[in-house]
Amino acid sequence: MSQQMIFLAMVFVAVFLLMMGLAVPVFGESQKTRSRLRKRIKEMAPEADANAITVLLRKKYLNSLSPLERSLESLPGMETLSDTIEKAGYNIRAYQLVLWIQLIAIIAMGLCWLLTRSGTMVAIIGLLTVAIPIFKIIHAKRQRIALFEEQLPDAIDVMKRAVKAGHPFSEALHLVGDEMDGPVAHEFKLTFADLNYGNDLRRAMLGLLARVPSVTVMVLVSSILIQKDTGGNLAEILEQIARVIRSRFKFQRRVKTLSAEGRLSAWILVLVPFVLFIAISVTNPGYLPMLLKDPTGIQLVIAASVAMVIGIFWIRKILRVDV
Numbered sequence: 605m606s607q608q609m610i611f612l613a614m615v616f617v618a619v620f621l622l623m624m625g626l627a628v629p630v631f632g633e634s635q636k637t638r639s640r641l642r643k644r645i646k647e648m649a650p651e652a653d654a655n656a657i658t659v660l661l662r663k664k665y666l667n668s669l670s671p672l673e674r675s676l677e678s679l680p681g682m683e684t685l686s687d688t689i690e691k692a693g694y695n696i697r698a699y700q701l702v703l704w705i706q707l708i709a710i711i712a713m714g715l716c717w718l719l720t721r722s723g724t725m726v727a728i729i730g731l732l733t734v735a736i737p738i739f740k741i742i743h744a745k746r747q748r749i750a751l752f753e754e755q756l757p758d759a760i761d762v763m764k765r766a767v768k769a770g771h772p773f774s775e776a777l778h779l780v781g782d783e784m785d786g787p788v789a790h791e792f793k794l795t796f797a798d799l800n801y802g803n804d805l806r807r808a809m810l811g812l813l814a815r816v817p818s819v820t821v822m823v824l825v826s827s828i829l830i831q832k833d834t835g836g837n838l839a840e841i842l843e844q845i846a847r848v849i850r851s852r853f854k855f856q857r858r859v860k861t862l863s864a865e866g867r868l869s870a871w872i873l874v875l876v877p878f879v880l881f882i883a884i885s886v887t888n889p890g891y892l893p894m895l896l897k898d899p900t901g902i903q904l905v906i907a908a909s910v911a912m913v914i915g916i917f918w919i920r921k922i923l924r925v926d927v
Contacts, residue, residue: 676703691815692745693787701737709733748787753820754853755788760824760846767839773828774799791816805832820849863923870919874912 676699677686686698709730716722716729759780766776774796781793791812798808809825827845831838884891895901 688741688745691748692741693748693790694741694744701741705734705737749816749818752787752791752816753818753849755784755786756820756824757846757849757853759784759788759792760842760849764839764842764846767842773805773838787816805829820852823848866919866923870916870923873919874916877908877912 676682677697679699682698682702685701689696689698689701712733713726713730716726720726762780762783763773763776766779767773771779777792777796777799781789781796783789784792794815795808795812798811799805803811806829809828813821813825824845827841828838831841881892895905
């Protein structure tokens, strides 16, 4: 492996970490929040019942496939990947995605080998062709959940008006699915169908929370289930929930605006070394070979790259504000 390829690989890693660390929404759910949310879901629904329902649905899905498809879909990790694809809103099976990624990776790596004859570049291209679709799906999942949260206050307003007009709660869910569009309409239609197929309100609402794991959805589901057990004015409760969610989003956007300067500074600090490297290479080509060929220079580049990666995670931790 040449020293130039080592340097290019470190550049790729630094830029990739910058994209993943700073391009995500500042007010998105953190890993700690998602862990607490999963724990809360398990507390609200007994784990044995949740696992039983999941296993039954998974078996029913696998039985609808051909023997070959069933064997591919039963491979380790396919269930998790299938769940992520479903939450991202894509209509493709997990094994089909894996096969397409493998095919594209083989073609891309073959072309790269024919053009460069470099094992390092082939490995980098192979890593990119595998990582980009996976991160694209994860990003689409986050975007879909974010869009659902943005539409949720309007959906709650529709439910509130329906309840005030005397409609049962199940019909209020149906009205949201009919009158709205996007992921909120799709998920509320599924929840309404879940009730129609014989599930009780608790399981239907917990199913909505499992499909859209979000703090705002958990607030809605918890409030509806508590009202079901204790009673009260459901329309007033829904109105208060919509007001709280809108206030939360308003505060989140303010946090994002106030942290915009810090995120821009982070981009500048991380990209400046690469811009200077390109500029010096163009204006004075004989200046940098000493840095890339001398062992001390390579050690300095490695140390700088490690410090840059640590800085990216540090900046991300500073800018990440949980609301």
